Amino acid sequence: MDLQEIAENAADLLHAPATLEDRDFHLVAYAPHGDTIDPVRMESILHRRATDAVRTRFERHGIARATGPVRIPADTSVGQLGRLCLPVRWNNVTYGYLWLLDDQERITSTEAARAMPLCERAGHLMARQARERDDLGWKVADLLSAHPDTRTQAATELTEAAAPDPPFTVAVLRTPSPEPLNPWLLPHSALTTVWQRDHVLVLPQTAARTTVDRARRLLEERNAPVQAGVYSPCLTLDHVHEGWLRARVAARAAAPGETRDWTTLGVLRLLRTAGDEALAQTTQTRGTEQLLKHPDLTETARTYLDLAGNVQKTAQALNIHRQTLYHRLRRIEELTSLTLTNGQDRLTLHLALTLSPHLDQPTQARDS
Incomplete structure (x- = not known):
């Protein structure tokens, strides 16, 4: 019997709509019984979680510590019907709650007692799944290890644990929130972990886009900006480590609220090849460092080079007169000692300007 079947059996046994949620009030399963519904149940089903206000209101009744049924009275101010809460526990640990809409208090204590074995079964399943997901999370973290032997062992164990079939997509979501994603809210095929402050997902390629979007929304609900890379x-779990390193670069290059794919990065792929200080030493000169101290000239140079040296389009993009643009270009050449009509000089400047916003290490004086 799975968790959905438990919710359905409880609804049939107690003749009331049932909702099974984890201890963080995320929806696990639900079963209808008649047409009875209220805003709390509707919110949980539509958004797959109860609101923080609902959680606070219900927890005031001591449900987190309860070992038996708890009656939650109606609250007409928010349209909430009365309901019965059956704690879902295993080995004296609460893993969730089985909710029955019961505004008329038709469910007797005897009937509620008959449903408690269902809650015990649900608690056992949720405890086991929590352990399995924790174990998988550790194995996914081992896939990202710097030690090849550890990665090989993790790939073998994940394959034996019925990991999803390849090919895989690796996603990295960056956010200030360190709290791991709730695995109940993601598909079972999604392997997740937190590694080096990144939320990392290993997904079947066919389901990657929708799952990454779902994970992003869950993190954004914490009011934290998300930078995502994929x-x-x-082709195999052995390739996940390199995929993670590349997805990290894509997330690093993404703006807050944006998802970047490795294939769209162009020259920013160089961020994968070396550390920031080494890249700065390689791409910056004394002249480009001087230019970076002048924001208007830096923006002008970057726009001009991004538009392939088209004066008319650059002036329009910057909303300045052509003569002003020519004056700025001469000033750029003076500061950098580079000639904008020379292809190699243009490449040097364009590379320096493209990489500089993504380099975390402060630059030192370079050879010109």
């Missing part, structure tokens, strides 16, 4: 395909 890489695919990883």
Whole structure:
């Protein structure tokens, strides 16, 4: 019997709509019984979680510590019907709650007692799944290890644990929130972990886009900006480590609220090849460092080079007169000691300006 079947059996047994949620009030399963519904149940089903206000209101009744049924009275101010809460526990640990809409209090204590074995079964399943997901999370973290032997062992164990079929997509979501994603809210095929402050997902390629979007929304609900990067395909679990390194670069290059794919990065792929200080030493000169101290000239140079040296389009993009643009270009050449009509000089400047916003290490004086 799975968790959905438990919710359905409880609804049939107690003749009331049932909702099974984890201890963080995320929806696990639900079963209708008649047409009875209220805003709390509707919110949980539509958004797959109860609101923080609902959680606070219900927890005031001591449900987190309860070992038996708890009656939650109606609250007409918010349209909430009365309901019965059956704690879902295993080995004296609460893993969730089985809710029955029962505004008329038709469910007797005897009937509620008959449903408690269902809650015990649900608690056992939720405890086991929590352990399995924790174990998988550790194995996914081992896939990202710097030690090849550890990665090989993790790939073998995940394959034996019925990991999803390849090819895989690796996604990295960056946010200030360190709290791991709730695995109940993601598909079972999604392997997740937190590694080096990144939320990392290993997904079947066919389901990657919708799952990454779902994970992003869950993190954004914490009022934290999300930078996301993806890489695919990883043909085997042995390729996940490199996929993670590339997805990290894509997330690093993404703006808050944006998802970048490794294939769209162009020259920013160089961020994968070396550390920031080494890249700065390689791409910056004394002249480009001087230019970076002048924001208007830096923006002008970057726009001019991004538009392939088209004066008319650059002036329009910057909303300045052509003569002003020519004056700025001469000033750029003076500061950098580079000639904008020379292809190699243009490449040097364009590379320096493209990489500089993504380099975390402060630059030192370079050779000109």
